Amino acid sequence: MLHLDHVTLEQGSFRLTANWAIEKGTRLALLGGSGAGKSSLLMALAGFLPLQSGRILWAGQDISGLEPAARPVSILFQDQNLFPHLTLVQNLGLALNPRLRLTDVDRSRIEAVLDRLGLSGLGPRKPADLSGGQQGRAALGRVLLQSREVLLLDEPFAALGPALKTDLLALVAELASASGTTVVMVTHDPADARRFADQVVLVHDGLTEPPAATAALFADPPEALRAYLGS
Amino acid sequence: MADRPVQVSALALSGLIMTLVLGTALALFAQAKGLSLRPADWSAIRFTVLQALLSTGFSCLLAIPVARALIRRRFPGRAALIVLMGAPFLLPVIVAVLGLLSLYGRNGVLNLALQAVGLPAVSVYGLKGVVLAHVFFNLPLATRMLLNGWQAIPAERFRLAQTLGLPSPFRHVEWPMLRAVLPGAALAIFLVCLTSFVVALTLGGGPRATTLELAIYQALRFDFDPGRAALLAAVQFALCILAVALAARVTLPMGLGAGQDRALAVPAPRGWRRLADALVIGLAALFLMLPLAFILIDGLPGLARLGPTVWQAALRSVWMAAISASLAVSAALMLTLAAATGARRLIEVAAMLPMATSGLVLGTGLFLLLRGFARPEALALPVTIGVNALMALPFLFRLLLPEVRILQADYDRLAQAVGLKGWARLRWLTLPRLARPLGLGAGLAAALAMGDLGVIALFAGDGQATLPLMVQRLAGAYRMEEASAAALLLVGLSFALFALCDLGGRRAAP
Numbered sequence: 001m002l003h004l005d006h007v008t009l010e011q012g013s014f015r016l017t018a019n020w021a022i023e024k025g026t027r028l029a030l031l032g033g034s035g036a037g038k039s040s041l042l043m044a045l046a047g048f049l050p051l052q053s054g055r056i057l058w059a060g061q062d063i064s065g066l067e068p069a070a071r072p073v074s075i076l077f078q079d080q081n082l083f084p085h086l087t088l089v090q091n092l093g094l095a096l097n098p099r100l101r102l103t104d105v106d107r108s109r110i111e112a113v114l115d116r117l118g119l120s121g122l123g124p125r126k127p128a129d130l131s132g133g134q135q136g137r138a139a140l141g142r143v144l145l146q147s148r149e150v151l152l153l154d155e156p157f158a159a160l161g162p163a164l165k166t167d168l169l170a171l172v173a174e175l176a177s178a179s180g181t182t183v184v185m186v187t188h189d190p191a192d193a194r195r196f197a198d199q200v201v202l203v204h205d206g207l208t209e210p211p212a213a214t215a216a217l218f219a220d221p222p223e224a225l226r227a228y229l230g231s
Numbered sequence: 232m233a234d235r236p237v238q239v240s241a242l243a244l245s246g247l248i249m250t251l252v253l254g255t256a257l258a259l260f261a262q263a264k265g266l267s268l269r270p271a272d273w274s275a276i277r278f279t280v281l282q283a284l285l286s287t288g289f290s291c292l293l294a295i296p297v298a299r300a301l302i303r304r305r306f307p308g309r310a311a312l313i314v315l316m317g318a319p320f321l322l323p324v325i326v327a328v329l330g331l332l333s334l335y336g337r338n339g340v341l342n343l344a345l346q347a348v349g350l351p352a353v354s355v356y357g358l359k360g361v362v363l364a365h366v367f368f369n370l371p372l373a374t375r376m377l378l379n380g381w382q383a384i385p386a387e388r389f390r391l392a393q394t395l396g397l398p399s400p401f402r403h404v405e406w407p408m409l410r411a412v413l414p415g416a417a418l419a420i421f422l423v424c425l426t427s428f429v430v431a432l433t434l435g436g437g438p439r440a441t442t443l444e445l446a447i448y449q450a451l452r453f454d455f456d457p458g459r460a461a462l463l464a465a466v467q468f469a470l471c472i473l474a475v476a477l478a479a480r481v482t483l484p485m486g487l488g489a490g491q492d493r494a495l496a497v498p499a500p501r502g503w504r505r506l507a508d509a510l511v512i513g514l515a516a517l518f519l520m521l522p523l524a525f526i527l528i529d530g531l532p533g534l535a536r537l538g539p540t541v542w543q544a545a546l547r548s549v550w551m552a553a554i555s556a557s558l559a560v561s562a563a564l565m566l567t568l569a570a571a572t573g574a575r576r577l578i579e580v581a582a583m584l585p586m587a588t589s590g591l592v593l594g595t596g597l598f599l600l601l602r603g604f605a606r607p608e609a610l611a612l613p614v615t616i617g618v619n620a621l622m623a624l625p626f627l628f629r630l631l632l633p634e635v636r637i638l639q640a641d642y643d644r645l646a647q648a649v650g651l652k653g654w655a656r657l658r659w660l661t662l663p664r665l666a667r668p669l670g671l672g673a674g675l676a677a678a679l680a681m682g683d684l685g686v687i688a689l690f691a692g693d694g695q696a697t698l699p700l701m702v703q704r705l706a707g708a709y710r711m712e713e714a715s716a717a718a719l720l721l722v723g724l725s726f727a728l729f730a731l732c733d734l735g736g737r738r739a740a741p
Contacts, residue, residue: 046648047647048644048647067647067650068644068647068648068650069647069648069649069650069652070650074648075648077644077645080641080642080644080645081645083642083645083659083660084741085663085664085741086659086663090659094649094651094659095649098649098650098651098652098655098656099654099655100655100659126741142649146649
């Protein structure tokens with residue numbers, strides 16, 4: 001279970017509170033407009049933003065004080081998910097060994113992941129030599145190899161255009177359910193939330209609503225969601 | 232965030248730099264206690280300030296028409312001329328002085344020409360020569376700073392001025408930029424001229440043209456009077472601190488990188504002003520290029536006949552420059568990595584502090600502090616290496632800091648997310664991403680160290696001369712063919728070191 005226990009974030013005059021939990025294996029969307037604070041919440045989960053107060057618990061353990069790499073989470077950013085000066089093998093290798101001393105076992109695991117993502121034979125290339133979609137899948141390969149229990153997505157693939165984004169999100173959903181990974185995705189697009197998430201947390205006015213089942217939520221939108229959807 | 236070990240070592244290094252700079256100053260003040268300034272010292276102070284003011288004034292005023300002409304005209308060779316404007320920064324001072332002497336010296340081309348038409352000869356020694364040499368070095372520097380200023384003016388402002396039918400964009404568009412950029416440029420140049428040693432050593436001298444730096448050198452090297460040297464160095468330090476304190480109030484422009492060819496934003500008037508611009512550019516180019524040409528012409532014939540002591544000095548200079556540059560680059564990298572996140576103010580102050588002193592001041596202070604423990608000859612090479620690294624640090628710090636900030640902004644989170652830290656982060660992220668500025672910085676530091684003639688002149692014993700010192704000694708002994716050849720070798724090696732590091736950085740960059 002991922003539990004946000006009376007969490008408050010503060011950045012300047014901005015303030016956000018969250019006090020809710022989701023079950024392991026859930027695919028959750030944090031939905032809200034720009035500036036609502038959904039990305040800040042994700043950065044706090046990832047360990048880039050310290051909490052003002054409260055705790056974040058995973059499986060009953062307080063993880064709020066851990067460094068990003070020590071948390072049971074992996075993250076895909078909006079962009080800058082791959083180091084442009086390293087090859088795909090090196091980029092993915094960082095997930096297995098940050099010193100890049102890769103064993104034969106590591107290398108074959110990387111090859112296997114590249115194969116699974118349709119990137120066979122592209123290991124020696126650098127990101128700039130790949131298409132946008134291939135770069136997105138390679139970034140996904142990195143988090144697959146990190147094989148953490150929670151995957152955080154910060155509006156990923158948004159720069160790739162709607163069709164590619166939808167494809168890649170479907171791939172994430174498929175891989176996540178195969179491994180039982182809990183996913184928290186930030187999005188401003190209700191369509192993403194409906195396609196991808198089991199549950200939705202609305203972020204607005206410095207508040208986060210408790211998680212609600214996606215289908216039920218959109219069937220009967222509460223006031224805040226109606227205001228956001230503009231219907 | 233930078234790793235904790237980086238933060239800790241950067242703070243320790245900052246402490247060391249502050250101790251060195253302020254500790255040597257304290258040693259000077261302690262040694263100078265009870266001594267008072269003699270008339271000769273006062274005249275050195277007056278001359279130091281006067282020549283620095285004149286040099287700064289001429290450099291800045293002349294840079295305005297040159298930069299304005301360069302920014303609004305397009306002609307073949309323009310880009311090359313702008314690149315050439317960067318050359319004096321890397322040119323060893325002693326070499327440039329020899330070039331200027333071939334042109335304006337007693338037996339120089341100018342005086343030969345005057346003689347031929349029956350006019351009296353002009354002397355390049357004294358105030359005139361010192362200012363001339365300083366303008367040769369700093370006019371290009373000022374021009375490049377102003378070019379940057381002009382390029383930063385949005386094209387829309389010129390268009391607005393044209394739309395409004397203003398007779399010239401000068402008053403409302405260009406003058407505000409000059410008012411913003413000139414004070415910083417002037418202070419940067421004033422600081423350089425205040426601590427200039429080699430120019431005064433070669434073109435100045437005597438009771439009427441001695442700078443403080445030269446007086447320090449003479450007190451220590453010829454009069455064996457450490458107390459007087461300390462007093463003069465303390466005065467010099469106080470002058471520099473004053474100038475740096477003034478400089479802290481205005482932003483100093485960097486003066487590196489200029490001259491991208493983009494669409495012409497500045498209106499280019501026709502008629503006589505076209506001719507005037509051509510004349511200005513032509514004169515500036517001649518002023519810069521003629522001495523450089525003479526270095527080549529004078530130096531080439533003797534190059535093959537250089538003796539083994541010159542080659543040994545060259546080798547010594549190269550390895551000393553290599554060590555100096557490595558030290559300076561490592562220190563600058565460590566300080567910028569820490570300053571991009573942690574205790575910013577303190578580290579920035581420490582990194583810029585060497586600007587408030589000079590090689591000779593540091594050297595004199597170190598000499599006073601260490602003379603009980605070691606002979607000056609034993610200190611000559613290590614102190615020169617250290618002082619040169621220290622003097623390059625402010626440049627490298629300002630060169631690297633923006634690059635490090637970009638690196639942190641782009642990749643810090645990803646590095647943290649995959650747990651990349653310590654040496655692995657340095658090897659796989661920091662060094663490859665910063666290869667280009669690191670190479671450029673190493674090149675600058677190496678060229679500056681290679682050409683430096685300061686501390687070494689204070690301490691060097693037999694068989695310890697660096698190449699610049701060798702050039703100066705040969706010229707002082709009127710062995711001009713050898714001096715010119717050694718000067719050519721020196722400038723060649725300086726530029727080669729710079730190019731090697733810069734190219735290496737570009738090659739290594741992803």
